[in-house]
Amino acid sequence: MALTKEQRAEITAQRNTPQETSRPTVPAMEALLFEPLEVLDHGFIRVVDYMGDDSAIVQAARVSYGKGTKRVSEDAGLIRYLMRHRHSSPFEMCEIKFHVKLPLFVARQWIRHRMANVNEYSARYSVLDREFYMPDLTQVSTQSSTNNQGRGEALDASQAQEVLDILRRDAAQCYDDYEHMLLPENGGVARELARINLTLNMYTQWYWKIDLHNLMHFLALRAESHAQYEIRVYAEKMLEILKAWVPQTAAAFEEYRLGSYSFSASMLKVLRRLLAGESVTQETSHLTKREWAEMMAVLENKAL
Structure with missing residues (x-):
């Protein structure tokens, strides 16, 4: 993981200058603040700031629902109720700000989640560092035969090494050309043009x-098993942060979102028939082959 001297100095200054505040804080998050957590070969994620905690969610919900929530005796119970019934606005009362270093191809997946505020390093203004992501040998795989956007079986070591050699060679060559174009004696090409030659693993x-x-x-x-490995490892690190920040909410999230599966109305009809002892096949279920496979994989606790 590479941090610039300026970033290290900023982190040290921030950690050595604690701020007094009257707002609620979370001790586990205060310990995490500013510290970079390593991800992939050169990446990291760190918490820059946060607002709110589990109690902020409960407070917002009780303002929203008034006396109706008084029958919920514990904060954890109310949070689980909100999560279970997908009441989203109380959870919107908490915010968090991350500083993330990540490969460009991961960033392009990540940015599809549009309900966030983003400010990215500008390659028009600054020169990018000579750092590019190289996957581990075990992550170099074939195209999946069942998932058009996923990986299949891992390549053998010699084939995987050949792939890595190609990726490393091309990334290095493109960066060398990028630096060459930027030099004044070679015309001093504008940074906004020179950058277009760079590879997506920068x-x-x-x-x-x-x-x-x-x-x-x-x-x-993104923390789900079918997500691409390179973005999933960032999500898994963020899930750890979630548990430190709002532990009651994180527990409810794992119970009702990460660890659950939603059945369609047609799937529920099939499930009721199965519970009634009826013999049901894919053909008699009126589900598509994919729907049937997904439902049975959940019921039989098998990976798709």
């Missing part, structure tokens, strides 16, 4: 601020 950085509701939506998709 690293970028951004600040990413999001409310808790939308963060959990991000994690539900």
Whole structure:
């Protein structure tokens, strides 16, 4: 993981200058603030700021629902109720801001989650560092035969090494050409043009601020086993941060979102028939082959 001297100095200054505040804080998050957590070969994620905690969610919900919530005796019970019934606005009362260093191709997946505020490092203004992501040998795989956007079986070591050699060679050559174009004696090409020659495994950085509701939506998709490995490892690190920040909410999230599966109305009809002892096949279920396979994989606890 590479941090610039300026970033290290900033982190040290921030940690050595604690601020007095009257707002609620979370001790576990105060310990995490500013510290970079390593991800992939050169990446990191760190918490820059946060607002709110589990109690802020409960407070917002009780303002929203008034006396109706008084029958819920504990905060954890109310949070679980909100999560179970997908009441999102109380969770929007909490926010968190991350500083993330990540490969460009991961950033392009990540940016599809539009309910956030983003400010990215500008390659028009600054020169990108010579850092590019190289996957581990075990992550170099074939195209999946069942998932058009996923990986299949891992290549053998010699084939995987050949792929890595190609990726490293091309990334190095493109960066050499990038530096060459920037030199004044070679014309001093504008940074905004020279950058277009770079490969997608180059690293970028951004600040990413999001409310808790939308963060959990991000994690539900990107911490899931079918997400691409390179974005999933960032999501898994963020899930650890979620547990430190709002532990009651994180527990409810894992119970009702990450660890659950939603059945369609047609699937529920099939499930009722199965519970009644009826013999049901894919042909008699009126489900598509994919729907049937997904439902049976959940019921039989098998990976798709």
